[in-house]
Amino acid sequence: xxxLDIKQATKSYGSLRVLHETDISIEEGEFLVLVGPSGCGxxxxxxxxxxxxxxxxxxxxxxxxxxNGVKPADRNIxxxxxxxxxxxxxxxxxxxSFGMEMHGIAKPEREKRIGxxxxxxxxxHLLDRKPGQLSGGQRQRVxxxxxxxxxxxxxxxxxxxxNLDAKLRVDMRTEIKKLHQKLGTTIVYVTHDQIExxxxxxxxxxxxxxYVQQLGTPKEIYDNPANMFVAGFMGSPSxxxxxxxxxxxxxxxxAEVTLADxxxxxxxxxxxxxxxxxxxxxxxGIRPEAITDRDGADxxxxxxxxxxxxxxxxxxxxxxxxxxxxxxxxxxTGRFRADVAVKAGxxxxxxxxxxxxxxxxxxxENRIA
Amino acid sequence: MSTMSRSSSLRPARVILYLLLALxxxxxxxxxxxxxxxxxxxxxxxxxxxxxxxxxxxxxxxxESAWSTAQVGVEATGLKPYFLNSIIMVVPxxxxxxxxxxxxxxxxxxxxxxxxxxxxxLLLFGCFIPFQMVLIPMARMLGxxxxxxxxxxxxxxxxxYGIGFSTLYxxxxxxxxxxxxxxxxxxxxxxxxxxxxxxLLPSSGPIAVVCVIWQFTNIWNDFLFGASFSDFDSQPMTxxxxxxxxxxxxxxxxxxxxxxxxxxxxxxLLVYIVAGRYFVRGLMAGSVKG
Numbered sequence: 001x002x003x004l005d006i007k008q009a010t011k012s013y014g015s016l017r018v019l020h021e022t023d024i025s026i027e028e029g030e031f032l033v034l035v036g037p038s039g040c041g042x043x044x045x046x047x048x049x050x051x052x053x054x055x056x057x058x059x060x061x062x063x064x065x066x067x068n069g070v071k072p073a074d075r076n077i078x079x080x081x082x083x084x085x086x087x088x089x090x091x092x093x094x095x096x097s098f099g100m101e102m103h104g105i106a107k108p109e110r111e112k113r114i115g116x117x118x119x120x121x122x123x124x125h126l127l128d129r130k131p132g133q134l135s136g137g138q139r140q141r142v143x144x145x146x147x148x149x150x151x152x153x154x155x156x157x158x159x160x161x162x163n164l165d166a167k168l169r170v171d172m173r174t175e176i177k178k179l180h181q182k183l184g185t186t187i188v189y190v191t192h193d194q195i196e197x198x199x200x201x202x203x204x205x206x207x208x209x210x211y212v213q214q215l216g217t218p219k220e221i222y223d224n225p226a227n228m229f230v231a232g233f234m235g236s237p238s239x240x241x242x243x244x245x246x247x248x249x250x251x252x253x254x255a256e257v258t259l260a261d262x263x264x265x266x267x268x269x270x271x272x273x274x275x276x277x278x279x280x281x282x283x284x285g286i287r288p289e290a291i292t293d294r295d296g297a298d299x300x301x302x303x304x305x306x307x308x309x310x311x312x313x314x315x316x317x318x319x320x321x322x323x324x325x326x327x328x329x330x331x332x333t334g335r336f337r338a339d340v341a342v343k344a345g346x347x348x349x350x351x352x353x354x355x356x357x358x359x360x361x362x363x364x365e366n367r368i369a
Numbered sequence: 370m371s372t373m374s375r376s377s378s379l380r381p382a383r384v385i386l387y388l389l390l391a392l393x394x395x396x397x398x399x400x401x402x403x404x405x406x407x408x409x410x411x412x413x414x415x416x417x418x419x420x421x422x423x424x425x426x427x428x429x430x431x432x433e434s435a436w437s438t439a440q441v442g443v444e445a446t447g448l449k450p451y452f453l454n455s456i457i458m459v460v461p462x463x464x465x466x467x468x469x470x471x472x473x474x475x476x477x478x479x480x481x482x483x484x485x486x487x488x489x490x491l492l493l494f495g496c497f498i499p500f501q502m503v504l505i506p507m508a509r510m511l512g513x514x515x516x517x518x519x520x521x522x523x524x525x526x527x528x529x530y531g532i533g534f535s536t537l538y539x540x541x542x543x544x545x546x547x548x549x550x551x552x553x554x555x556x557x558x559x560x561x562x563x564x565x566x567x568x569l570l571p572s573s574g575p576i577a578v579v580c581v582i583w584q585f586t587n588i589w590n591d592f593l594f595g596a597s598f599s600d601f602d603s604q605p606m607t608x609x610x611x612x613x614x615x616x617x618x619x620x621x622x623x624x625x626x627x628x629x630x631x632x633x634x635x636x637x638l639l640v641y642i643v644a645g646r647y648f649v650r651g652l653m654a655g656s657v658k659g
Contacts, residue, residue, distance in 0.1 A: 077556065088572055
């Protein structure tokens with residue numbers, strides 16, 4: 001039993017089920033990120049934890065106590081909203097103290113805690129202002145202050161950074177991570193941004209279509225995606241997914257792919273996991289950083305194989321050059337070092353690091369190896 | 370250079386525009402001018418045909434008479450008691466209907482329930498029922514409640530009739546009010562009424578002003594309900610003004626009538642002047658990203 005337990009929780013609106021049976025157990029101090037595209041059920045799940053939405057069936061428990069039917073105010077949670085939801089008629093300190101006031105905390109204690117939180121978030125000079133007089137980043141801090149001051153069991157963040165501009169978003173991301181490391185609080189964080197998910201979390205739940213597709217550490221999710229949705233959604237640029245056929249090469253399983261010029265190439269797998277699947281059609285998944293130029297390949301890998309393939313497009317991105325080739329009818333992107341002399345139209349050796357390759361069933365889209 | 374030539378070419382148009390506007394101003398202010406000047410001159414100056422001219426002899430006697438000594442109906446009390454009747458009728462009726470409208474709007478947008486839309490539709494329907502249709506049922510109701518012919522009875526009528534419009538105003542205003550604020554307050558531990566008092570109402574300035582102006586003007590100016598449901602001692606200002614003008618003993622004191630008419634119009638004018646500038650203030654700035 002964890003600190004926050006979600007057991008077989010579902011949510012339906014009439015006959016429409018937006019969240020299917022979900023089981024997640026969160027330990028104290030964990031930073032769980034719920035990530036997925038719009039309408040995947042992540043915000044619904046967060047609102048269910050907050051008590052803002054009823055649970056259709058199943059149970060949510062905090063510290064072993066069932067929260068079904070418990071009012072949001074009595075769950076000892078705090079929430080940061082996407083729009084910040086600061087009370088426009090109150091000053092910053094009024095906003096921060098409102099929750100404490102509602103919970104009957106005496107004024108001197110409130111003042112003390114406001115001071116502490118304001119110091120922590122560097123908003124002491126803003127305490128007498130109204131939310132309308134603050135910038136986006138300052139409002140974000142105030143919203144976090146309002147949550148922090150309550151000293152809740154669980155923090156809930158609902159896409160807190162998506163209203164900020166790109167630079168501020170990166171800064172605030174770091175701030176949130178620092179805060180978590182400093183305070184060691186339990187956080188459930190909803191975002192549609194997979195970078196936020198990977199950088200912030202201790203564990204990620206990737207959601208789609210009302211199901212948790214995969215629950216795991218950022219590394220597990222990134223290196224070992226459970227299905228093609230997770231593989232394609234997490235990582236930027238996203239994982240290359242292209243059709244291949246398992247063949248036998250030197251009595252070892254290999255992936256046979258069709259290149260743009262019609263030639264076929266067999267790339268041996270690093271393991272024997274697919275040796276019983278010879279002749280099977282698969283979808284091969286390889287991240288761009290596992291397809292490199294020869295000298296850029298991972299030296300620790302024992303399964304780097306070169307494939308001569310025609311280059312379709314090169315995209316210099318400063319630190320790297322992304323090189324695109326057609327394999328199996330799909331654009332496949334490789335991440336080459338910036339100074340590699342490669343140009344469109346060349347036939348160039350691509351180094352495939354097959355230790356990082358994964359295989360999916362084309363029909364079920366689930367992982368097979 | 371180009372802006373110079375543009376503004377100079379526009380100048381004749383500007384002049385014509387301002388002249389036109391001034392003309393309209395005079396046209397609309399003319400009745401008020403007539404009322405004011407005639408309320409400040411002796412009756413003889415009016416009857417001798419100088420309606421448009423300024424008083425030769427300034428006097429406030431017509432005002433004093435209209436306020437405290439003129440014959441209204443059967444008694445020579447002036448308009449004072451009826452003015453007070455109107456005040457003690459309008460203030461609670463406006464306050465109650467505005468408050469209940471705000472509460473209705475809050476429930477209909479932030480605590481919706483099955484049938485909320487239908488209920489709102491019915492309330493709206495109430496706005497558009499002609500006054501005359503409710504006269505007899507309302508008279509019966511007031512009789513049963515023991516409020517017939519009293520000021521509280523009038524307050525009740527106006528309060529109930531005002532709910533439709535005030536609900537419409539507040540519902541539409543609160544529909545645009547971010548629901549996340551209500552949710553944040555719920556998590557902070559505020560209950561139904563706390564959220565209403567501390568979060569919603571303080572942000573309702575502009576719509577409350579609109580609602581108050583609307584209700585005040587309607588209730589103060591109402592004649593039909595006032596004439597139908599009041600007694601001699603509970604008549605509102607509008608009915609009393611009518612009685613003052615219609616009193617047929619002796620000569621018609623037009624100067625007193627003018628003074629009385631201005632008195633009847635002053636409170637609504639005052640409400641517009643005082644509250645009008647809050648009309649457009651955006652008190653919601655900054656609650657969400659903006």
